[in-house]
Amino acid sequence: MTRPSSPSSARLRRLLGAGLLLALAGCSILEQKPKERATQYAPDPRVQADASWPNADWQLSLTPPTAARVIDSLRIAVRPAPNEMQVYKGASWAKPPGEMLQDALLRALEDSGRIDAVARQGSGVAADYKLVLDLRRFESDYGNGEALPSATIEVSAKLLHNRDQKIAAQRTFVQRQAASTTAVPDVVAAFDGALASLTREMGGWILTSGNAHEQAEHPRGTQR
Template sequence: MSLTSAVLRRPAAIAILAAGVLSACSILPRAEPVELYLLPATAAPAAEAPKLDISLRVARPESSLHLAGQRIVVLPEGNRVSIYKGASWSDPAPVLVRNRVFDAFRADGRISALSSDDKALYADLELDSDLRAFQSEYRQGVPEAVIRLEARLVQPASQRIIASRRFEVRQPASGTQVDEVVRAFGTAGDALAAQLVSWTIEQATAQRGR
């Protein structure tokens, strides 16, 4: 075979190989379609109270591996961990919690100098936490959204913990559909954020009075 005929045949061989690859790919299972869900929120009224002359950084909670992703976690029975098929959060659970808490502080208005751990800005205090639960759990056949958070109020300059508290919120869903469970998460997130705002301001006020 001449060099010229070998060169001419090479594109045809490549085309045949490509066609075979495409044919093989077509028999692979298609990716599961996933619906993205935002964490629902209700607007909170601003507090009618004096503003605190402090700056606060809201940090993203640490979490275990099964809570660090975007899938909506469910415990259908006992300690068995599963996920809702075809459904996902718009962001990882720790980010959703941080953003909900940050928005609650901003809506409250008593601490105007706010930042998050996305930017390394100076802050008098930092709200640090561990996310222990962000999941749906079944009780007597009814799912409920469960959020459990271990919070710490820290002075970044000294790394001293000035206060800590464990928060847990449970909100039954109105049904077993994913949309209904997501709404329960939204209500639970609002309740958790409101408790965190009140506790943080109480602790910060007491700290400044010492």
């Protein structure tokens, strides 16, 4: 005759069974394949000074660009339709677009040798002017149903005179460069080209606008 199980032994068996199920579930989790890491892309255009860029005997500081979170993100934004925003799967920027823009401008102006001094804000340079940037677009855009996307960058720029905080010049810049295919590496190459063109255009505008304001503030023959 089999002795009936006591309530305590039945409860023990249930606990052991639950523990075994948890252990098996843990093994299943451990055996899952790790998620694939996103490929990081880092556009790094090297912009040569244009022959038309003037020399400037004043100093400039660059403030960190402002931008909406979806724009200044490590995810690569793509606009498949005018009112739709997505991101490329398995791809990301190595650094945010705002940082890429500031780095490209700083390097281009420094390497040009056309300006007395240029540095990031807070570096200790006693700048005469400050560049304020609002990054409005940094996206792969298919426009109105185009077969290939275009790397699109839009920036609103203001050049402020530090002494009185008045706007010396302001302008909105837009650059679009079509990708050769829809593949992410080709889209990134288009961004590299668009960023280079934008940097070259902005560099010349900064130097010319600052010089024009200096001339208006200190005409020839007057003391600065």
